[in-house]
Amino acid sequence: MGGGRTDSDDRSGADVPTSAQVWNYWQGGSEHGSAGREAGERGRLAFPGVVDVAxxxxxxxxRSVRFLVxxxxxxxxxxxxxxxxxxxPTHEIAERISRHARVGYVDVDPQVRQRYQELLGEQPRHAVLDADMCDPRSTLLRVAESxxxxxxxxxMLMGVLGHAGDDEQVxxxxxxxxGGLASGSYLAVHETLDTDPEAARAAAEYAAxxxxxxxxxxxxxxxxxxxxxxxxxxxxxxxHQWRPDGAEPAAEHFSRCAVGRKP
Structure with missing residues (x-):
C-alpha cells in the first residue's frame, strides 16, 4: 500500500505484484499489469476507501511540490x-514552477527506475537513483553524487514508509x-493509518x-x-485538508499528510 517497493529482495515475478504496481492501479494508472490489477482489486474489496487514499x-x-519549489x-x-x-509526475510539476528545479527519483525497484529513465530520456537535469531508503547512510551517499x-x-516520502520495517525501524x-539534510530542508510525508479495520484487512490481503x-x-x-x-x-x-485547491477524495479517517521544515 505504498508508492514504491523498497525491499532489496527481488521477488517481483510475473505473478507477484510489487507495491508500485498496486499503487499505480489504485491511482488510475496503466502500468500495473495483471498481477498488480488483481492484487489491487483484492485490496479495494477489503478496503473500499483505499482508492480515495491513493x-x-x-x-x-x-500541492506539496508546488509549495516546496x-x-x-x-x-x-x-x-x-x-x-x-x-x-x-514530480519533475513535470516542478518544471512548471521553476526551470531551475531538479528532481531525483530514488527507488530500489528496477522496474520503477527503468520507467523513469525512459520518461526522462536524455535530459540531464533530473536523475534516477538506485538506493534503498531503509539504509539511510548509503541512500544519502548515493544522492550526494547528483x-x-x-x-x-x-x-518526499509518499506512501512508502510502510516498507521500512517496524515502528522503531521506520x-x-x-x-x-x-539528519543528513541541510538546514532549511523540508520533509513531506503521506502515510496510511492503522486506525481503520478495513485498512488493516487490505494490508493483509496485499501481503497474501x-x-x-x-x-x-x-x-x-x-x-x-x-x-x-x-x-x-x-x-x-x-x-484533503492540506492546502486544498479543489474537490478531491476525502480520505479523512485513513491517512495523514504534513510538510515540516528542518531548522
Missing part, C-alpha cells in the same frame, strides 16, 4: 519510492534521512499475494516523523 495522496504530492524556493526535490509514473546536500532539499529511517509487507502506522508514530521539525501550516492533517 488518489488523495497523488493530489497532495502535486514555489513558496519555499527549494530547487532540489527527492521523490523516494515514487512508484510507477502516473499523470503529473545533488548538493549542503543546500536545502525537499524530501523512525530510524526517517530521522536518518532528515506474496508482495513485500506493508505496515500501517499509528497517528503517534506519524507525528514522530516530524520530531525536531517546524510543521508548515496546517500541520499534520488528513490529506
Amino acid at each position: 488518489r488523495s495522496s497523488r493530489a497532495f504530492i502535486t 514555489g513558496e519555499a524556493g527549494v530547487d532540489q526535490v527527492l521523490d523516494v519510492g515514487p512508484g510507477l509514473p502516473t499523470a503529473n 545533488f548538493d546536500l549542503n543546500r536545502p532539499v525537499g524530501l 523512525l530510524r529511517v526517517v530521522h536518518g534521512l532528515v 499475494t506474496g508482495a513485500p509487507q506493508y505496515l500501517l502506522r499509528s497517528p503517534e508514530v506519524v507525528a514522530d516523523y516530524f520530531r525536531g521539525l517546524d510543521l508548515v501550516d496546517p500541520g499534520l492533517v488528513p490529506c
Whole structure:
C-alpha cells in the first residue's frame, strides 16, 4: 500500500505484484499489469476507501511540490519510492514552477527506475537513483553524487514508509534521512493509518499475494516523523485538508499528510 517497493529482495515475478504496481492501479494508472490489477482489486474489496487514499495522496504530492519549489524556493526535490509514473509526475510539476528545479527519483525497484529513465530520456537535469531508503547512510551517499546536500532539499516520502520495517525501524529511517539534510530542508510525508479495520484487512490481503509487507502506522508514530521539525501550516492533517485547491477524495479517517521544515 505504498508508492514504491523498497525491499532489496527481488521477488517481483510475473505473478507477484510489487507495491508500485498496486499503487499505480489504485491511482488510475496503466502500468500495473495483471498481477498488480488483481492484487489491487483484492485490496479495494477489503478496503473500499483505499482508492480515495491513493488518489488523495497523488493530489497532495502535486500541492506539496508546488509549495516546496514555489513558496519555499527549494530547487532540489527527492521523490523516494515514487512508484510507477502516473499523470503529473514530480519533475513535470516542478518544471512548471521553476526551470531551475531538479528532481531525483530514488527507488530500489528496477522496474520503477527503468520507467523513469525512459520518461526522462536524455535530459540531464533530473536523475534516477538506485538506493534503498531503509539504509539511510548509503541512500544519502548515493544522492550526494547528483545533488548538493549542503543546500536545502525537499524530501518526499509518499506512501512508502510502510516498507521500512517496524515502528522503531521506520523512525530510524526517517530521522536518518532528515539528519543528513541541510538546514532549511523540508520533509513531506503521506502515510496510511492503522486506525481503520478495513485498512488493516487490505494490508493483509496485499501481503497474501506474496508482495513485500506493508505496515500501517499509528497517528503517534506519524507525528514522530516530524520530531525536531517546524510543521508548515496546517500541520499534520488528513490529506484533503492540506492546502486544498479543489474537490478531491476525502480520505479523512485513513491517512495523514504534513510538510515540516528542518531548522
